[in-house]
Amino acid sequence: MNAAAxxxxxxxxxxxxxxxxxxxxxxxxxxxxxxxxxxxxxxxDRLMNEGKALEWxxxxxxxxxxxxxxxxxxxAQDFLYTLVxxxxxxxxxxxxxxxxxxxxxxxxxxxxxxxxxxxxxxxIVSLTVTEGGYNFNAVTGEFQADAxxxxxxxxxxxxxxxxxxxxxxxxVRRRQRGLPPFTVLSCDNIQGNGDAARRSFSAFARxxxxxxxxxxxxxxxxxxxxxxxxxxxxxxxxxxxxDRAGIxxxxxxxxxxxxxxxxxxxxxxxxxxxxxxPPFEDAGVQVxxxxxxxxxxxxxxxxxSHQALCYFGYLAGxxxxxxxCQDQEFADFLLAYMDREATPTLLxxxxxDLRAYKRELIERFANPQVRDTVARLCAESSDRxxxxxxxxxxxxxxxxxxxxxxxxxxxxxxxxxxxxDEQGEPIEVVDPLxxxxxxxxxxxxxxxxxxxxxxxxxxxxxxxxxFASTYRRHLASLHEHGARATLHGIVERTKARSAT
Numbered sequence: 219m220n221a222a223a224x225x226x227x228x229x230x231x232x233x234x235x236x237x238x239x240x241x242x243x244x245x246x247x248x249x250x251x252x253x254x255x256x257x258x259x260x261x262x263d264r265l266m267n268e269g270k271a272l273e274w275x276x277x278x279x280x281x282x283x284x285x286x287x288x289x290x291x292x293x294a295q296d297f298l299y300t301l302v303x304x305x306x307x308x309x310x311x312x313x314x315x316x317x318x319x320x321x322x323x324x325x326x327x328x329x330x331x332x333x334x335x336x337x338x339x340x341x342i343v344s345l346t347v348t349e350g351g352y353n354f355n356a357v358t359g360e361f362q363a364d365a366x367x368x369x370x371x372x373x374x375x376x377x378x379x380x381x382x383x384x385x386x387x388x389x390v391r392r393r394q395r396g397l398p399p400f401t402v403l404s405c406d407n408i409q410g411n412g413d414a415a416r417r418s419f420s421a422f423a424r425x426x427x428x429x430x431x432x433x434x435x436x437x438x439x440x441x442x443x444x445x446x447x448x449x450x451x452x453x454x455x456x457x458x459x460x461d462r463a464g465i466x467x468x469x470x471x472x473x474x475x476x477x478x479x480x481x482x483x484x485x486x487x488x489x490x491x492x493x494x495x496p497p498f499e500d501a502g503v504q505v506x507x508x509x510x511x512x513x514x515x516x517x518x519x520x521x522x523s524h525q526a527l528c529y530f531g532y533l534a535g536x537x538x539x540x541x542x543c544q545d546q547e548f549a550d551f552l553l554a555y556m557d558r559e560a561t562p563t564l565l566x567x568x569x570x571d572l573r574a575y576k577r578e579l580i581e582r583f584a585n586p587q588v589r590d591t592v593a594r595l596c597a598e599s600s601d602r603x604x605x606x607x608x609x610x611x612x613x614x615x616x617x618x619x620x621x622x623x624x625x626x627x628x629x630x631x632x633x634x635x636x637x638x639d640e641q642g643e644p645i646e647v648v649d650p651l652x653x654x655x656x657x658x659x660x661x662x663x664x665x666x667x668x669x670x671x672x673x674x675x676x677x678x679x680x681x682x683x684x685f686a687s688t689y690r691r692h693l694a695s696l697h698e699h700g701a702r703a704t705l706h707g708i709v710e711r712t713k714a715r716s717a718t
Contacts, residue, residue, distance in 0.1 A: 219473040221296040224314065231300070231469050234316035236266045241275035241319050246335050246400075248381050249346040250278035250288055255315065256454040256479040258344065258405055260301060262317040264501040271496040274342075278321040279331050281347075281381050289323045291474035297321060300465055300476040304587035311481070312469050324384060328377050335388030335400065341493035343388075344403040345415065347381055349601040350650055351406065352418040356604035357677040361421035368422065372429050382422040389423070389439060390432075401444040401491045407521055408605050409513050412447035412488065416440060446490040447509040449516050453582060454479040455590040480588050482578075486512040511565040515572070518560040520579055522606040523552050526623070527583070528595035529630035533640055533701035537592055543584035547709055552580060554712045555623040563613040597648040599631055600655065604675055615682055625685060626708055629692035630701065632669040635659035640700050651675075663697060666690045 224233045245262075247254060258276075265271035278297075280289055292299065297318040303311045324331045335343055345351070353362050362368070370376055371383030378384045389399050402419060404411035420443075424436025454477065461478050465471050486504040489495075499505045506512070530551070531542035542548050556576045564572070611624045636659040637645045647656055655672070662668045670680045670689055679685050695704040 219295045219298055219300065219314070219471055221298065224298075227314070228470050230312065231471060232313035234263065234267065234314060236269065236272065236316070238316050238319065240272050241266065241317070242273045242339060243275045243277040243319050243334075244273050244339060245276045245342045245344055246279055246331075246340050247276050247318075247344045247346070248279045248281060248385075249348075249351075250280065250285070250292070250318070250321065251346060252454045252457060252477050252479075253450075253452070254346045254405065255299060255318075255477045256301060257450055257452050257483065257485065258346075259315055259317045260483070261485065261498060261501045261503060262496060263313075263315045265496055265498075266317055268500065270500060274496040275319040276317055277334055277340075278318055279334075279384075280321070280323045281325075281379075281384070283325050286323060286325075288475065289321050292318065292321050294474060300469070300471050300473045302461075302465055302469075302476060302478045303481045304478055304585070305481050306581065306585040306587060308587060310468060310587075312465070312471070324379070328379070328384060331384055332378070332388045332391065335385065336391040336395070336397075338397055340400050342401045342403050342491070342495065343385060344405055345381065346405045348598065349406060349408050349605055350598065351381065352408070352414050353382070354414070354418065356600070356675050357673060359417075361418060361425075363421075363425055368425075371422075372425055374429060382419060385419060386423045386426060386435075386439070389443065390435070393438065398492060399439075399443045400493060401446065401495070403446060403448070403491075405448060405450050407450065407517065409517055409609075410447055410510070411513075412445040412490075416443070416445040419443070419445075444490050444492040446488040447513070448488060449484070449486040449509055449512040451484040451516050451520065452479055452482060453585075453588060453590060455588060456594055458589075460589075478588065480582055480585055482582055484516075511567045512570075514564050515567050515570065515575070517606050518563060518610055519556050519576060521602070522560060522610060522624075522627075523556060523579060523583075524595045525599070525603060525607055525631070526552055526555050526627045528592050529627070529634040530701050530705050532592045532596055532634060532645070533630065533696070534705070535640075539590040539592055539595065540584050540586045540588065542592065543580055544586075547706060549580050549584075550709050550713075551623065551705055552583075553577075554709065554716075555627070558620045558712070558716075559614060559622075559624050560610050562617075562619050563610050593646070593648075596634060598650065599635070600649050600651040600675055603628065603631060608676070608679070611679070611685065615685060621685065621688060623708060623712070625688040626692045626704070628670070629689055629696060632659055632662060632693060633696040633701070635669070636662075662693065666693055 322331045367380040404415040420440035423439040427435030488509045489505045527542045536542045635655050670676045
């Protein structure tokens with residue numbers, strides 16, 4: 219896979235129809251992973267194939283040392299890669315994406331990254347830095363000024379190492395040069411992602427201003443920089459060697475880092491850009507005045523349902539997501555959670571048939587071609603559960619709603635976090651708080667509320683008797699009867715309540 223090979227690819231593989239030499243990088247994107255390449259980069263490539271948005275090419279940026287692999291793979295391929303959509307019927311659609319035209323690795327040359335952002339040509343800096351990348355305490359919402367990278371970047375004269383340090387330094391230089399600030403566009407799966415980005419970057423800027431004597435910096439970032447909200451949706455599993463081999467066999471493409479995903483794709487975006495934007499609506503993006511109803515729908519139905527299936531599914535012996543959702547009892551559990559507990563917390567969503575949307579989610583999860591792993595959904599739980607599921611529980615506690623299934627999901631996470639499955643085999647718990655959570659979870663057979671006493675994650679939920687007693691009951695069942703029997707009992711009780 220490279221520019222010279224495009225003309226020799228099989229006709230079934232769509233290739234860029236535009237002159238990539240004419241594409242200019244108007245967007246700098248931090249965090250070039252599989253999702254960005256299946257989503258934002260794909261939408262821009264779609265526009266470019268229509269002869270539009272050629273001034274909105276992407277310069278990727280890696281902030282972590284581990285991003286070197288992505289940089290090397292893309293550089294070797296002239297920044298091209300294959301995107302393969304896999305339908306549930308076994309169909310595959312392959313296309314080469316050409317909207318990324320450069321890639322910079324901040325650990326190697328932070329100055330180059332800062333100057334690229336600070337240049338007049340850059341009008342948007344976009345982000346996929348994960349839910350935890352905004353550096354907020356999950357309960358208090360406070361920016362964590364004591365994070366090691368932040369502490370380093372706030373030292374006078376320090377070379378920036380974090381996304382905050384790099385972006386704010388670029389904004390400072392634009393301000394000094396009389397250039398208007400670029401728009402910061404978060405593309406992460408968190409509610410109010412633009413608002414979260416604003417709080418995060420303005421908090422860092424305020425701290426930096428205090429250190430440097432520029433007392434207005436934080437207020438300037440908060441006031442002058444645009445941070446549009448957006449909802450993003452496309453199931454995109456981690457690329458495997460099996461994917462690479464399958465793409466080579468099916469399409470004759472030797473790609474170091476292709477992307478596989480489902481056919482479904484959605485982007486709902488708030489129209490708040492300071493220096494213009496691509497005509498996203500021409501590529502199928504829903505550009506709206508208020509993203510919040512769509513965000514809540516996606517985060518509390520799709521994302522929280524991922525958490526609902528992954529821990530129970532793993533403990534029951536499943537390793538692939540589609541296997542879980544092809545099990546009718548798990549499908550019943552997910553639909554019951556969405557119908558009874560998540561849906562009552564949502565705002566009206568214009569143009570969406572929620573009943574159809576929820577059933578489509580189960581069909582998407584059950585797509586056997588995507589081969590998404592249960593382990594991927596189990597990772598980074600401490601960043602995900604507080605943002606996606608706990609708001610559902612809090613809303614229903616405040617309004618007298620059902621919490622049975624939501625709390626069972628929390629209990630399944632706590633059981634999974636013990637790091638040992640029901641056959642006594644080790645579980646690799648992947649979480650930024652692993653060293654704290656696993657020891658607590660392993661002590662919960664003697665102290666059943668130990669896990670939810672972690673106020674950093676759960677706040678005061680442990681003090682609510684209805685939550686605590688429901689949690690204790692589910693955790694005891696997971697220990698005594700196992701995940702499968704516990705899930706069966708919950709589903710049967712839910713059906714009985716629905717029938718009365």
